[in-house]
Amino acid sequence: MKLGLLLNIVLLMFARAVVAQESCDEARSVWPDVKDSGSEAALQSYANAFSHCGIYHELAQEALRGIGQPQVAMEETDTELHMETETAENTPRYSTKEFDCLLAAGAPTQLPDFVGVDWNDIETDYAIETCKAAASSSPEVQAAFSRAYYKAEEYGLAFDLALEAADGGSGLGMNTVGVAYSHGDGRSQDKEKAFIWFSKAAKTDFPMGQYNLARMYENGEHVEKDAYKAIEIYTQAAESGYTSAQDVLGDMYRRGEDVPKDLGLALRWYERAIESGEDTDSMYWSARIHGGHTGDYPIDELQALEFYERAAYLGDPDAQHSAAQVYFHGYGVEIDHLAAAMYFQAAAEQGHVKSMRKFGRITHESGDVEGAIDWYRKAAAAGDEVAQQLLDEILN
Structure with missing residues (x-):
């Protein structure tokens, strides 16, 4: 990408981030081009534009430190933008190579202000090599590395890394251990151990762990089926922005099989899923509700078509x-x-x-x-x- 165009993109994103509080998806998508440009101006513009996206802002600061630039961070107030000089207190927690591993295989909601990579978007060979290069002992980086191996179906390596990450307190690591036991990937299936590990992950407030624990309650796996307990835990994950949990809550209230049917509440959760993750299932079922195909709800054909x-x-x-x-x-x-x-x-x-x-x-x-x-x-x-x-x- 040419430098002039790159700068224009970054500056445009800055305007959008300030005015509309755009999500951090754009920060993730443009970062490889900004990093590869080696441009001080592009890196500084990126750091300023995405100061609200903690991990990406830190990543740009780390890159700028590597070329010896003094660091500044743009902070927005109610009346103006002002500059603050960086201090040692906000030194990034991860090295550039560790960031690269997280960007290649880190999970959505794994870290605050971190978009993460959807499962289907992990490029396994690249992610594995990138995480190997990081050679990190950080629990969250190890958990991301484990996720890359899991996608590559290297279940033994994935499990060992996940267990080490879990011992270090990573919710993603705990969740991955639970998934291995739940599916029987690389070891004997054991729903009891899966339940234990999903419970541990949920206690760290990791939304994916909460989601998997809720599914066990919803389906009665190892525990007595309890739709209301499932909704309670799904809601915890959904309130943290986990799209799959929002979509499932919409489904449960739409179907009305285990809980009273409530199409208005279903729509509210579907709308949350659409806002947080452009979830096509939620769009489809929102359309079905508005079109009058799922029960008694005011018909709005134009909204359905949209x-x-x-x-x-x-x-x-x-x-x-x-x-x-x-x-x-x-x-x-x-x-x-x-x-x-x-x-x-x-x-x-x-x-x-x-x-x-x-x-x-x-x-x-x-x-x-x-x-x-x-x-x-x-x-x-x-x-x-x-x-x-x-x-x-x-x-x-």
């Missing part, structure tokens, strides 16, 4: 199919077959069976018989009987 389209844009095939249905039938909007075809195709290409058949029919009606046959065959092979009937009509 949530469908947000989730569709992020690649959710169920939301793409539902958005297509809204446009195809004109639920609360004018009929738009072009928009419907676009969403049906997007969902079909991800394997959504009904969308395969629907897009096949649209393709057929447009005059592309071969294209229609291809989509009908795919849907029929996935078990769609209507698609098989349509295919037979063409071929016979």
Whole structure:
């Protein structure tokens, strides 16, 4: 990335952070380019822009110290921005290499103001090599290293590192030990030990540990099933911003199977999940509630479509199919077959069976018989009987 463009991006992010209090996701995403630039100006702008993102701010300060620059931190007051000279009291807790390990494999909510890496986004080879280079005895860095090995299915190495991190007080380390026992990864499955370790992780206020402990209460694993105890613990994790817990609370109040059904409360938790993690499941079910598909709740088709389209844009095939249905039938909007075809195709290409058949029919009606046959065959092979009937009509 060219330096001029990099500086403009960082300065733009600074303005957004001050005015709108943006999340620290951007700090994480732009950090590799800022670090690699070696630019004092870029590093200083980054440190100022993300002074509210503790671990990323410290990371930039550490890099600046490495090139011998005096450190300053921008702090916002009600009336103005002023500068404070850095002192030894706010020296970063981690070295640059330790930070790199945390950025490569650290978990969401592992540390304050730290975005972390979603499980599916861990690049195992890079994360393992980065954490090896850190050669750290820090419990949280060891826990991140363990997470990288776990993703690579090196369960023995992962467990040993997690246990060492847990002994040092890391909630993530304790949680990883619990997961190993719960799933039986690299050792005999033992739900009792899993419960013990999840309980320990939860006591450190680590949201992922709270979530896993709540799941055991919800499902009655090793303990008597207790939906209300599960909700109590899920809520602790949800209040800390853990998206999965927020989504589960929404599901529990939407279904109303183990606790009284409350669609208003379900929506509130889904909205929290959307705010904290752009959760597509929460978007989809918010749309279903607003569309009147889950029970007695005031129908708002336009609000439903907005949530469908947000989730569709992020690649959710169920939301793409539902958005297509809204446009195809004109639920609360004018009929738009072009928009419907676009969403049906997007969902079909991800394997959504009904969308395969629907897009096949649209393709057929447009005059592309071969294209229609291809989509009908795919849907029929996935078990769609209507698609098989349509295919037979063409071929016979």
